[in-house]
Amino acid sequence: MTQSALIQGGSGGLGRALVNRILQSNQFDQVVVTGRDIQTFDSRDPRIIPIELDLLSDQSVVDASTAVASQIDRLNLVVTTAGILQDESLGLKPEKKLADLSRSNLQTVFSVNCFGPFLWYAALGRLIRHREPITIATLSARVASIGDNRLGGWHSYRASKTAQNMLTKNLSLELSRTNPHAIVVGLHPGTVDTDLSKPFQAGVDPDRLFTTEQSAGYLWDVLSELTPERTGEVIAWDGQTITP
Numbered sequence: 001m002t003q004s005a006l007i008q009g010g011s012g013g014l015g016r017a018l019v020n021r022i023l024q025s026n027q028f029d030q031v032v033v034t035g036r037d038i039q040t041f042d043s044r045d046p047r048i049i050p051i052e053l054d055l056l057s058d059q060s061v062v063d064a065s066t067a068v069a070s071q072i073d074r075l076n077l078v079v080t081t082a083g084i085l086q087d088e089s090l091g092l093k094p095e096k097k098l099a100d101l102s103r104s105n106l107q108t109v110f111s112v113n114c115f116g117p118f119l120w121y122a123a124l125g126r127l128i129r130h131r132e133p134i135t136i137a138t139l140s141a142r143v144a145s146i147g148d149n150r151l152g153g154w155h156s157y158r159a160s161k162t163a164q165n166m167l168t169k170n171l172s173l174e175l176s177r178t179n180p181h182a183i184v185v186g187l188h189p190g191t192v193d194t195d196l197s198k199p200f201q202a203g204v205d206p207d208r209l210f211t212t213e214q215s216a217g218y219l220w221d222v223l224s225e226l227t228p229e230r231t232g233e234v235i236a237w238d239g240q241t242i243t244p
């Protein structure tokens, strides 16, 4: 049976490395790769199906899901990498204190990190609602853990990923009612050298700062070993469960 994967965010740091790792595995006949600007990624591999998707646009979500459904019957692996921590053009920085909160920054960060991925899954409909094995993995972050939060700050990023983790759990429960093979997880990639982490790498032990290829390799190993018993969890790059 044809095996199909869908990677959202193929031109991001981790997204690009994950696409390469997934292609290298030779486990998928079709690999849909979405991006806000699909001109920016290398789609010479005949298995790649590039599709434009901006998770901040409802119309783009509808158009992209229709485009996937016109080429693919069902998905076996879905990975969503969208994430925003700061954006200079929007004056958006991770907040250090309560007084730094603004409605517009909260809305932007929640829209990309939490609303976007799950509205995307809703739009994928029958492509993810079937009875065959399927894994749906959304890139989360250890800083979303309430139990592990000792430093505070980064209010909108942390909270948006915590809310994302709740939707991961809810979707895992919903799919498990009709598909015992479905696995829905959040993944923490470690601290990875990408545009997202660049401004915050100063205090990071160089041995703990992964290249995108390293992290994608670890995440692929985690994905390859997942079983339905772990559905609903948030899992780190080393396979450990992260406390909610």
Ligand SMILES: NC(=O)c1ccc[n+]([C@@H]2O[C@H](COP(=O)([O-])OP(=O)(O)OC[C@H]3O[C@@H](n4cnc5c(N)ncnc54)[C@H](OP(=O)(O)O)[C@@H]3O)[C@@H](O)[C@H]2O)c1
Pocket (backbone or CB within 6 Å): 008, 009, 010, 011, 012, 013, 014, 015, 035, 036, 037, 053, 054, 055, 056, 081, 082, 083, 084, 112, 116, 139, 140, 141, 142, 188, 189, 190, 191, 192, 193, 194, 195, 196, 197
């Ligand atoms: N790097 C780390 O240390 C680290 C640690 C923990 C968790 N994470 C998580 O890992 C994921 C990947 O991050 P990264 O480090 O690879 O950062 P990155 O290189 O900045 O990639 C961010 C991704 O988010 C996408 N994105 C942003 N806004 C979007 C929108 N409106 N619609 C669709 N996609 C949008 C970007 O798409 P474009 O290419 O179109 O801009 C890009 O693919 C994120 O969810 C992040 O929170 C990263």
